[in-house]
Amino acid sequence: MRPFSYQRATDPGMAVQALSAAAAANNPLTQANAQPLAGGTTLIDLMKLDVMRPAAIVDINPLARGWSAIDPGADNLRLGALAKMSDVAAHDQIQRSYPVIANSLKLAASAQLRNMATLGGNVMQRTRCSYFRDVSYENCNKRNPGSGCAAMDGVNRMHAVLGTSDQCIATYPGDFAQALIALDATVEITGRSGTRGMPFAELHKAPGNTPEIETALQPGELISAFVIPGRWPRSVYLKARDRQSYEFALSSAAVALDVQDGTIRDARVALGGVATVPWRAREAEALLRGQRFDDGLAQRVADTAFADAKGRQYNSFKIALGKRVVARALQQAATMEI
Amino acid sequence: MTAAAPDPKANMGQPVPRYDAAAKVTGRATYGSDMPLDNPAYAFLVTSAIARGRINSFDLHDAKNVRGVIDIVTHENAPKLKESKLFSNGGYAGTTIQPLKSADIAHDGEIIAVVVAESYEAAREAANRVKVSYSAATPSASFDSPGTTKAAAKGQNAQFKEDPQVGDFAKAFEEAEVKVTASYDTPTQHHNPMELFSTSCAWMGDNLVIYEPSQYVYGLKNGVAEQLGIDADKVRVVNPYVGGGFGSRGSMTPRTAIIAGIAKRLNRPIKLVPTRDQGFTIATYRAETRHEIKLGAGRDGKLVALRHEGAEVSSRADAYCVGGTKTTARLYACPNVDSLVSIVRADRNTPGFMRSPPEVPYLFALESAMDELAVKLNMDPVELRRVNDTTNEPIGGKPYTSRSLMACFDEAAKAFGWSQRSAAPKSMSDGDWLIGYGCAATCYPTQMAPAAARVRLQRDGRTRVEIAGHEIGTGAYTILAQTAAERLGVPLEKVAVFVGDSDLPPGPVAGGSNSTASTCSAVMMVCDQIRQRLFKAVMPGDTLTDKAKETIGLSQAPTTQAAKGDRPLDIEKAFDALGAGVVEEYGEWKPDGAPLDSFKAMHSGHVRIVGGAAMKDKIAYAFGAEFVEVRVNRYTHEIRAPRLVGAFAAGRIMNPRTTRSQLMGGLIWGMSSALLEATEIDERTARYVNDNFADYLVPVNADVPGVEVILLSEQDDHINPAGAKGLGELANVGTNAAICNAIYHATGQRIRKLPVRLENIEV
Numbered sequence A: 001m002r003p004f005s006y007q008r009a010t011d012p013g014m015a016v017q018a019l020s021a022a023a024a025a026n027n028p029l030t031q032a033n034a035q036p037l038a039g040g041t042t043l044i045d046l047m048k049l050d051v052m053r054p055a056a057i058v059d060i061n062p063l064a065r066g067w068s069a070i071d072p073g074a075d076n077l078r079l080g081a082l083a084k085m086s087d088v089a090a091h092d093q094i095q096r097s098y099p100v101i102a103n104s105l106k107l108a109a110s111a112q113l114r115n116m117a118t119l120g121g122n123v124m125q126r127t128r129c130s131y132f133r134d135v136s137y138e139n140c141n142k143r144n145p146g147s148g149c150a151a152m153d154g155v156n157r158m159h160a161v162l163g164t165s166d167q168c169i170a171t172y173p174g175d176f177a178q179a180l181i182a183l184d185a186t187v188e189i190t191g192r193s194g195t196r197g198m199p200f201a202e203l204h205k206a207p208g209n210t211p212e213i214e215t216a217l218q219p220g221e222l223i224s225a226f227v228i229p230g231r232w233p234r235s236v237y238l239k240a241r242d243r244q245s246y247e248f249a250l251s252s253a254a255v256a257l258d259v260q261d262g263t264i265r266d267a268r269v270a271l272g273g274v275a276t277v278p279w280r281a282r283e284a285e286a287l288l289r290g291q292r293f294d295d296g297l298a299q300r301v302a303d304t305a306f307a308d309a310k311g312r313q314y315n316s317f318k319i320a321l322g323k324r325v326v327a328r329a330l331q332q333a334a335t336m337e338i
Numbered sequence B: 001m002t003a004a005a006p007d008p009k010a011n012m013g014q015p016v017p018r019y020d021a022a023a024k025v026t027g028r029a030t031y032g033s034d035m036p037l038d039n040p041a042y043a044f045l046v047t048s049a050i051a052r053g054r055i056n057s058f059d060l061h062d063a064k065n066v067r068g069v070i071d072i073v074t075h076e077n078a079p080k081l082k083e084s085k086l087f088s089n090g091g092y093a094g095t096t097i098q099p100l101k102s103a104d105i106a107h108d109g110e111i112i113a114v115v116v117a118e119s120y121e122a123a124r125e126a127a128n129r130v131k132v133s134y135s136a137a138t139p140s141a142s143f144d145s146p147g148t149t150k151a152a153a154k155g156q157n158a159q160f161k162e163d164p165q166v167g168d169f170a171k172a173f174e175e176a177e178v179k180v181t182a183s184y185d186t187p188t189q190h191h192n193p194m195e196l197f198s199t200s201c202a203w204m205g206d207n208l209v210i211y212e213p214s215q216y217v218y219g220l221k222n223g224v225a226e227q228l229g230i231d232a233d234k235v236r237v238v239n240p241y242v243g244g245g246f247g248s249r250g251s252m253t254p255r256t257a258i259i260a261g262i263a264k265r266l267n268r269p270i271k272l273v274p275t276r277d278q279g280f281t282i283a284t285y286r287a288e289t290r291h292e293i294k295l296g297a298g299r300d301g302k303l304v305a306l307r308h309e310g311a312e313v314s315s316r317a318d319a320y321c322v323g324g325t326k327t328t329a330r331l332y333a334c335p336n337v338d339s340l341v342s343i344v345r346a347d348r349n350t351p352g353f354m355r356s357p358p359e360v361p362y363l364f365a366l367e368s369a370m371d372e373l374a375v376k377l378n379m380d381p382v383e384l385r386r387v388n389d390t391t392n393e394p395i396g397g398k399p400y401t402s403r404s405l406m407a408c409f410d411e412a413a414k415a416f417g418w419s420q421r422s423a424a425p426k427s428m429s430d431g432d433w434l435i436g437y438g439c440a441a442t443c444y445p446t447q448m449a450p451a452a453a454r455v456r457l458q459r460d461g462r463t464r465v466e467i468a469g470h471e472i473g474t475g476a477y478t479i480l481a482q483t484a485a486e487r488l489g490v491p492l493e494k495v496a497v498f499v500g501d502s503d504l505p506p507g508p509v510a511g512g513s514n515s516t517a518s519t520c521s522a523v524m525m526v527c528d529q530i531r532q533r534l535f536k537a538v539m540p541g542d543t544l545t546d547k548a549k550e551t552i553g554l555s556q557a558p559t560t561q562a563a564k565g566d567r568p569l570d571i572e573k574a575f576d577a578l579g580a581g582v583v584e585e586y587g588e589w590k591p592d593g594a595p596l597d598s599f600k601a602m603h604s605g606h607v608r609i610v611g612g613a614a615m616k617d618k619i620a621y622a623f624g625a626e627f628v629e630v631r632v633n634r635y636t637h638e639i640r641a642p643r644l645v646g647a648f649a650a651g652r653i654m655n656p657r658t659t660r661s662q663l664m665g666g667l668i669w670g671m672s673s674a675l676l677e678a679t680e681i682d683e684r685t686a687r688y689v690n691d692n693f694a695d696y697l698v699p700v701n702a703d704v705p706g707v708e709v710i711l712l713s714e715q716d717d718h719i720n721p722a723g724a725k726g727l728g729e730l731a732n733v734g735t736n737a738a739i740c741n742a743i744y745h746a747t748g749q750r751i752r753k754l755p756v757r758l759e760n761i762e763v
């Protein structure tokens, strides 16, 4: 870890000001001089590993008063960016009306981490690629642009099969983001010119030729809230992992269905653990609309979701696994009692 | 009785609570890096980013500019140290690769610089700023890498003495009615004890004190003295508590002498706390192994031929090997046995002991193959073990001192509900989950080593026990206190125990599960010396019958007359008669068959372990049987093991509470080893990739909802005075095979490579 300055931001304007002031013009957000600190469970980790080296830390926890509300309205749900994962997961109405959200949070990390970690920090968490997190490896395009990718032909069991590029195959590791992207959430961004909304689906950027650019956020911008339209009681988060708790997904699916009289009116499918960014399987989910559910249909949806998947030496299994996870999540959603 | 403190059965001690429980849960127990030092400097290691090659140069400019940096030590300016031989060649070291000696690099993560600073933070920051230019050569990572060499273990490793053989394997196998030939793989694993590989060194004049988690304080003391070229009496190693060892701290690592040398040069105490990932390369590990097993049997299940060939990875420098064929060749009755162990040399750090070093990989292979044989024979796997049970090992015909293998199978099978199993694979399920039941035998050699102890008894019954044993979390304090209290007849709470200090009388390495048998036997002997002296004082001229010698105790209760029988002696009267306030005795104990130089070796930090299969006219093992239920998800193929049941017999059980805890931990580790643990090696660079607790998986509580430990009564009068068989390494042996056998039962799929992960399942 390297020395850094520490500042507590007591209002949003001050946070934005402090973060913009320290930002050098052409650095991507991930390498910005100043970083906001929420729960710290990603940021402090990466600083200790010397992967992130911010000169200034702006603690945004004092903003919790305004930014941590959990607000289930009549036709949408608003979640403050500083709400704790554990509080949202345990919220009665969220468990009832948005089980996919509650379970994506409950099945993530550990109880201790969920008590510390915030929703904003959660969606901004960075990849767990071992080569990225160990600075003794030179070759990591994400950490060290242009240096190559050690994972491409290395130990890549945990890596992505969708949304990859020949520059980077790192998995987006979070769970909650799949629920957000599935439910067409909007992310509320607070910056110098006030607050604006952006579709959550546009927040994360696939690696392409610039794996160091991970999101559409600019230095000086903060996530203040998420807004989820509608209610989705028939929704499921299914997560396959190596151990029963406290482990990232090898493959997960966030599925939400709107079924009336046996016909699927709307369907959402998002994939976790298999893609470089939170991943919405739009073509696949489209197959469900207007149909009656059966296992064959679930299988076709699953096949379509992974039609473009590309495996590497140790992660090819994720394609077959991912399909089974999608099909099973659809079955569970279709048959759940609500 | 509670689950944690099972009622003692015959030949078991009381399940008294841990001697150190309060200290541990209140944080008062002081581990090596907790020891207060006077004005220490802090060291941080820089380790190599290549596995083979040379350092061209360092750029230390930025690092030196970090405020608080005192010194940066590299091969260019490191203190000169003498070489140390590998422990198996009569030395102390776990590796002969000595870092900071030259610009050469022999493995990933070798220590290449030590930054010393006024604070830990400054040292770490400066270490991050050290820039190294390397000339990298292509390393050989493991078995299949180009550039490795393979040769028989025999002749390379002094401790691997024989490839056990008997009869005519080739002919018997050829003619066998039923045959199994199968290959098995086990992965690289790391111990990852909770306490990091810390070292603190403080000099007072010419005297050095080392605070370091060690499983062998006498070995470390003598080894560091040898490397520094000073008298061993000037070195003291102190560690009253060790935060887990699992074998990783049994032999000396290079870091200690390096830190001691730098502390001397800077004339200042130094504290080193390496990181978790550095622990993967600055200490030892369990190397990956490969096996081929051939079993031939008659239709009745009786083995007629057994061959076990094993191959193990070691470093270029050292021929470490575990060679588990000494066990697998002898476990079952079989007249024709052949075996061979080879070592494959790669560009790796030297592997070393890890909990049940030989048995874990080798029994995984044999007990998996036994299950395959049971399937071929259409026989219950428990019955296959019964048919091949034996009282004498087949190689030399020596009798087992005691062997409760089948009693363990029967008890565990009953508790588990084995009779509920429907034998056909894929025949049991529950909703999304396929269910499988599996079992395997477990065993571990009974080993003993010379040990010395000092015991002091005061008139008021207060007792002090001193022995350089080790509290690695197993319960050493507790059972030493119990042993002394029982033997002297004083209340347990009056006994104070001191271990983990090389200024105490020498105890053996806490390895090979020999500690309880050795240290308790020594303490018993010394307690008897005290009783003898007191008895003589009360009844001069009287001679004790052998029986009385054994049964006479001391008691605070006034008794009118201590007779020759088994009446307690009045302790105060005895002290009056002796005319003393304190009796102190020192004694050195060695097991039957220990070599002549045992005591000399003991003082100079060399262990002379005897037992297991290596004894002249007998063979001694502890046994157990393990049953597991696995569940395999039809859709995700996730594998879970919700129930682990083990029954074990290990001679005298000193304390059922600490014993259960050891065995329970063993079962959980066994499950972890079968399903989770593997160190991933980057084949191109021969580097460990998942060298942290986020990526190197061990079970969490949710993975182990049900573990049941059953202790069987067993009495064995042929092993050691304590009558105890080591059991710290007993339980994690059989679990690997039991889990794979259960996976076969659940899915119909035989998996022969560990760990088993969801991608290995094809349902």
Ligand SMILES: Cc1cc2nc3c(=O)[nH]c(=O)nc-3n(C[C@H](O)[C@H](O)[C@H](O)COP(=O)(O)OP(=O)(O)OC[C@H]3O[C@@H](n4cnc5c(N)ncnc54)[C@H](O)[C@@H]3O)c2cc1C
Pocket: A035, A036, A037, A038, A039, A040, A041, A042, A043, A044, A045, A081, A082, A085, A107, A108, A109, A110, A113, A116, A117, A118, A119, A120, A121, A122, A123, A124, A125, A173, A174, A175, A176, A221, A222, A223, A224, A246, A247, A248, A249, B694
């Ligand atoms: C061992 C381990 C296991 C884990 N397992 C899982 C898992 O299974 N599933 C899962 O989903 N997650 C998992 N996590 C990740 C964990 O959920 C995240 O670390 C956590 O959610 C991050 O939240 P935080 O508030 O601590 O973020 P911080 O660490 O404070 O911040 C993370 C990043 O986001 C930035 N940031 C924070 N808040 C904002 C904001 N409001 N606007 C803009 N930028 C912001 C920070 O600058 C930083 O770069 C695991 C983490 C660990 C350490």
Ligand code: SF4
Pocket: A127, A129, A130, A131, A132, A139, A140, A141, A142, A143, A148, A149, A150, A151, A152, A167, A168, A169, A170, A211
């Ligand atoms: S996958 Fe991406 S993060 Fe991982 S090494 Fe390659 S470039 Fe770096």
